[in-house]
Amino acid sequence: MLRRYATFIVRYRLAVMLVAAAITIFFFTKIGNLRVVVDPNDNLPQEHPYVVASNAIERIFGGRNLVVIGVESASGDVFQPNVLEKIQRITDGVLEIPGVIRSNVISLAARKAKDIVGTEEGMQVRQLMETVPQTPAEIAKLKKAVYANPIYINSIVSQDARMALIIVDFRSDKSFRGYRPIKEQVEAVLDKERDNRVTIYLGGISINLAWLEIYSQQMVALFFTALAIVIVISYLSFWSFQGTIVPVMTGLISVIWGLGVMGLLNIPMDTFNATTPILIMAVAHGHSVQILKRYYEEYGKLHDSSAAVIESLARVGPVMLTAGSMAVASFLALTVFPTLTIRVFGIFTAIGVLAAMIVEMTFVPAFRSMIPAPKRYEVERERMRDIFDRFLEKVSDCIVGGGGRAIFGTVLAGLTLLAIGIHLLNIDNSLKGNFAPDSQVRRDDTPLNAGMGGTNTLYLLVEGPEPDSIKNPAALRAMEAVQQHLEQTYSLVGKTQSLADFMKKMNKAMHADNPKEDRLPDTRELNAQYLLLYSMSGDPGDFDTYVDYEYKSAVIWAYLKTDSTAVIEQIVADLRPFLARQFPPGYKISIGGGMAQGAALNEVMVQGKLLNVGMIAASIYVISSMVLRSALAGLFVLIPLTLAVLANFGVMGLAGIRLDIGTAAVSAMAVGVGADYAIYLIYRLREEMAKHGDADRALRTTLATAGKAVMFVALAVGSGYSVLMLGGLGMHQRLGFLVAVAMVVSCLAAIALLPAILHRLKPRFAFGTGGASVAAQVQGAGIEVRG
């Protein structure tokens, strides 16, 4: 049937090519619609309690997209007119940036930075710095006022007064256009103020995410570098024009189709999916190489290009369709992931692989039959024994001659090492950890963390049973206790803020700044009356970031000096029972903020990872058992994958790479790509056995043909991916490294371990009815491997 189809394609090759070209051009034009956006929400499991709380907090209080600007004085403290003027100009400047939440901008010069001070007659609420003080007396007065309000220390000015901070918050609503414009506009404001008097640092989650966007945009360059490497590897594999151009074209066209569909469906690219074109190119290239290898083989026998095209497609086509549909199914299975970005990855990759299959079944044979047949020297060269052949012969000798003992021994030793690595595996997400130590993100983060409470936020949302619940003295006291607990127990918590701080300050001020009265009021009425009193002097929005309008919900802000989710998880676990003891009944406390969202992500990643690998394995097992008509066959197909996954986790553990959002999908990728190897190998073995029934000969031929192609593919994919190690982003670097490792391991497992086990057990689905009872042999093999 497939032979008839292949003949049809070759006959109407011109029409096929034109249609394929038209489709490619159509999708190419749709790539223009594609956007690269980093929305942290896309990575987050929306139903997770941390994320629900963070969304609620953002809706009521803001605080999700913070930018932290540190202005450090080169000599002396920041309390000098020219530095204060800079702070004022920066504050005024950022207030003009579109999307800024004006009431959430805080600095020495911000209108909401108020000095609450007690006088003989009452309380005075004044803006800290309405105009920049010029005389030493005025400056001393300002400095005294700032340090008399503890809420501002380590929040808008450092304890040692060397650094002042401007904290800016941006909306992420419909008008949101990504983090890069925010970063650029903030930098435009800062650039005017940079000189030798001050050092200006820039940080906060928005800036980190802006860099993530910038690095993602680097992927275009990386993609073409990967392409160049794949071209070189292809040429070195086949030593011919055709061998170079066809796999690369297949890859490129598949990527264009995949991207085009993404653009058409308006699915935005993010950091995670920016690496996906390379994966699609690699998979498509892999299939192309298998068919190409077979084409050369057939051409060597038939000496007719079109006949060879038809023969190779008819022989390898079904194998490719099997392997391809398995990959598509496994990638689509990722759509059960609760994080959108991984779902998008699954869909995108599935589309890409599907495109590769279609291209390989239509355009490629048509194109191949049109271009001139390989020249004789090219065919000769392709057949020449090279390093791959010598290696594969050694493997064959080991399996046929030595029963594969050396292979089993090596695998056993490797597994022991990997087990240690898996034991060491650390699950942790750190956004900043994605950046190189000398990057702006990491360089600026250290002084900012030293100058303020911390650049990472953890929020505790306190929801009372009804409006005005927050005025309840018991609730405010509980908030105060939580703040003290956080600041005293954890050295990494540098600062906490809540409405309780202001209530204490007001009580003190109303008692003529008597230090004994630096405490929370005892009655709800007094709290209410202080707040009313404050409203007679302050601005309506002054407490917007601490308490909602109905006094039903409040938020405790904690600033941390680390963004490691492992640390935050420990704090949260420890904090839970403490929180439960503090608040009166009816109050609900939820945890949110950038840090908690990271923790949520981490939690989901662990479950999701197992789910993800399990699901891909299951779908591969089911499909391969079905197509090979043996329940046992699926298990064999899983051998290289299992080894690749174990290697993935083990190497991560050994190399100290954390399991995070970036590295989590590597095993899924490795599995999806690696499945192809086992399928191609088993099919070729079956074909050879059907031809002559000599197991040893069949094994040698399989390794020399399909096995050699597997090595070409693994080499191309591995080196294509290793290009990512050149990227500026740690996440991409680790991804490149891990995929390269996974490729080496799954390739070696497919060309050495799998054939060794197959040869020893001789299962019926591969070797036909000649073999012994399969069940008994599996048992035997089990003992053998363990021994």
Add this chain to the structure above:
Amino acid sequence: MRLTSKHIFVAIMLIGAAVMAASASAEEPSARDIMEKNFYVTKIKHMLNDSTMTLTNDKGQLRVRKTRSVNLLQPNGIDGKIMIRFVQPGDIEGTGYLQVQHYDGEDDMWIYLPALKKVRRLVANNKKDSFVGSDFSYGDILQPVVDTYKHTIVKSEALDGEDCWVIESVPVSEQIKKDYGYGKKTSWIRKSNFMEKKIDFLDAAGRPLKTMVVPEIVEVDAATHKWWALKREINNLQTGHSTLLIFENLDTKKPVGDDFFSTRYLEREK
């Protein structure tokens, strides 16, 4: 002197010009005149009233406060003395606020907190600061005298069926612009009684800041042509916050003594 036709011509021209000038001024008072009348039209000798202030934030959440107030105009006819007693919500009931205005200086303000049983003096605010968390600034509550702004009539137009002058007012100095926080005010003044119907405020940088509408007014003293707004609604266009102020039970008959406006009285909680 012989009366020549030349003399007669000049005389007629002069009379004509005078008549024209007179009729013109009768039809069209100057912008300053209009704003001065507007300034004095609410200067009521004394008044008791109940008011409800509803504050709404951009998320639609409300704060409702009910108060009872007593007002007394001081002899200069500009400044007032105001005593506000909070009635609702319950946790601020009895809180008292006393303000003695000084248009040419800083106001005196005291607050009494029943939960603290103490009267405390409030330090004077900037004119642009919010009045008790509302969208009114202190400068909106006690309007500055008319020559603080330079006024121009832009046009006349009917607004919701009422004939109004549209008057633009710009601060006479940078300092006033800074103090009051407005770069420009555009007022729709009712021609029939000089009460404002609508005011648009631009901030110091010239961006739209607030819009106030005064849909319901009442003449509280026909003899002296004094009016009061029963309803004022003000929307902050930059924050999405809004304030609705409704007055009820206006009483301009009951005499109000000067001794009422003392801190001693403030402590009475009633």
